[in-house]
Amino acid sequence: MKAIIIPEHGGVEVLRYDSDYPTPSPEKGEVLIKVSATGLNRVDTFVRMGYPGIEITLPHIPGGDIAGTVAEIGSGVEGVEIGSRVMVYSLLTCGECIFCLEGKRNLCLNWECIGMQKKGGYAEYAVAPAENIIPLPDSVSFEDAAACSIAGLTAYHGIKTVGELQNGQSFFIWGGSGGLGTLAIQIAKHLGATVYTTGSSDEKVEIMRNLGADHAFNRLTQDVPAEIRKTAPIGLDLIMDYVGPETFTTSWELLKKGGTMLLCGILTGRETNLNIQFTYLRHLSIKGLNLGTMDELKELLDLVADGTLKPYIGERFPLEEAAEAQKMMEENRHIGKIILKP
């Protein structure tokens, strides 16, 4: 099969296209999926470079956003038909730890993720546990499904479940122009919030406004905190910050008293400074999150199926051009989601 291999960690130049990689066979409880669309995620670039604290077995096939058709069924799998349209929930859980036993599988102590610890979807075929596949409604395209499974799920879980964003509250995200951000804007609007966001060009700002952002700013030409303060003088209720040290302090100072910061990424580094006194005097909270639950992914899919949310697919690349696609992402030249087509 066709596949993109990471033989060693490094820059985009290490990504190797192989037109004759062995097609995997589904083991007990697994299905083989013929991939129709794979979404690119920032995490793929971290996996390629070597993800801090997470062991990636090389050679590796990246990619956790997988949508396609079931091509083969492993032993013991019931209720799945060859040829059915599916997407993959990429989080693998042990089913045995205290969190799994309490039904909180997304907090699993022994979690793994397809595309990280397990080989993923930058390929013509990929395997996944049958319990991780979700049937696709006819109205949801493979591309839209692939756009949702990691970035969309994280935005949905973060904003709705962890951040508990309420109708009438304010929400801010840096990079509303990216894969996660373009869905975060729509999810926050759907929940009734006033949405603030940023992008790095006027074209991106225009697109974010069209997606529903009430206040979108060009972070390279505008003073973002000053612009936000014009309409939110006492600050914002909920901020999702995946950028890290470059934006953390600004985000923290933009929170309203009692506000909440959601952390879910390390785009510019892993550590930052926190003013403890500012934090307790202003009753601020930080909540971390990683992905979300399979039920939340199904809820998100329903919102896409009924047209409430529309993933923004900005770029499509053939599989063999994955290195160019990752380069575009690392240089922030893309808008919305980048899709690879095997």
Ligand SMILES: NC(=O)c1ccc[n+]([C@@H]2O[C@H](COP(=O)([O-])OP(=O)(O)OC[C@H]3O[C@@H](n4cnc5c(N)ncnc54)[C@H](OP(=O)(O)O)[C@@H]3O)[C@@H](O)[C@H]2O)c1
């Ligand atoms: N924890 C989880 O479960 C989880 C799941 C999914 C994603 N994530 C994280 O979420 C982040 C976004 O992922 P993604 O796949 O949506 O990536 P993406 O499509 O590349 O979007 C990221 C956006 O961030 C903006 N940005 C880059 N550097 C910035 C800076 N210094 N200041 C402000 N904005 C900046 C860029 O937009 P502009 O250039 O237009 O500003 C870029 O498009 C990543 O850090 C990823 O690892 C975490």
